[in-house]
Amino acid sequence: MKAKLNLIVLLLLLCSCTNNTFSGYVYDYDSEQPIINVQIDSNGNKTETDSTGYFILKVRPNKMCKIVLRKEGYSSKKVERKPDSLGLFSKTNLKDVKIYLFEKNSDFSE
Template structure:
């Protein structure tokens, strides 16, 4: 019976989600951007007044983050899990993302 509980626990842990969060800023002013539509693997959320957003993803899945706001160039970010199949705090959490205005010289270049 104990082996069954251990198996169920391991199965449950392998299906958990990672919660990550980030902040979105205007590149030119450095100010946080509110109401940026953030789509993470098809799930849509928006930044708050401090530019903050949070989302859940499967721990072993690739992550595609799409950021959209009127007057700003669309930004797409691809992330892969680290060697443990997780998104480490270092590569995703507290990550600062900057958006460029559409008329900016940088908005037409790949980042």
């Protein structure tokens, strides 16, 4: 019985470790309006924002999460998240993050 319980716990841990996703919304800094079709890349996993500026992207557990956002007319932006000591990301660290992009002609662009 104890072996079955250990196996179930192990399977639950493995499932929770492999389902990490980074999600959020991308907005224009000046207008605070969502930006559609922003290209988002993290270690070869790619996606784009939808009409509300929302995106969701699968990320690897146990690895630094490096995400690059690109949109023509805007300065590209890099976002990094580090896993905790167990190699996992907290839900607040990866869920529904608000990211602001600056237009290339903005005073704040790089």
